[in-house]
């Protein structure tokens with residue numbers, strides 16, 4: 001093995017170790033294709049998540065909305081940062097409770113800094129699995145939460 005190859009391999013390993021929280025890794029593999037790098041959103045496809053959830057996270061119903069959203073997905077017209085989206089968020093229920101909790105905590109805490117810290121636990125996801133919802137019902141939860 002040539003020394004420069006070894007060095008770049010070490011650099012890559014160091015960068016990997018620096019990649020951040022487990023939730024960030026889940027985000028990058030599962031959510032980023034639609035919601036963009038670090039939650040910037042993709043116009044016409046999926047809304048931004050970065051900085052757009054602030055006010056919402058303070059409400060006690062935020063945890064319910066976000067856990068059910070991950071499990072059931074969502075459909076229906078929403079407005080985010082003044083833009084209208086009318087897409088379909090596919091259900092993510094095949095994923096483990098711990099991964100769903102980690103990714104939502106990443107979205108809430110790391111993509112929405114300054115917002116009240118919302119930590120989603122695996123237990124919250126398990127509890128939401130007990131009361132399954134339809135994507136349109138999740139939309140109803142959002143409209144209530146946002147006062148729309």
Ligand code: HEC
Nearest residue numbers: 030031034045046074075076078080085086087088089092
């Ligand atoms: C196939 C594309 C797609 C994937 C993959 C996807 N989403 Fe979504 N997501 C959407 C769409 C589209 C909406 C808006 C649905 C609507 O218009 O009702 C949405 C809505 C959301 C919202 C609600 C935002 C708000 O303002 O209320 C959150 C939070 C969210 N997604 C998080 C995630 C997370 C976390 C993942 C990964 C586990 C993920 N999404 C994966 C397309 C996607």
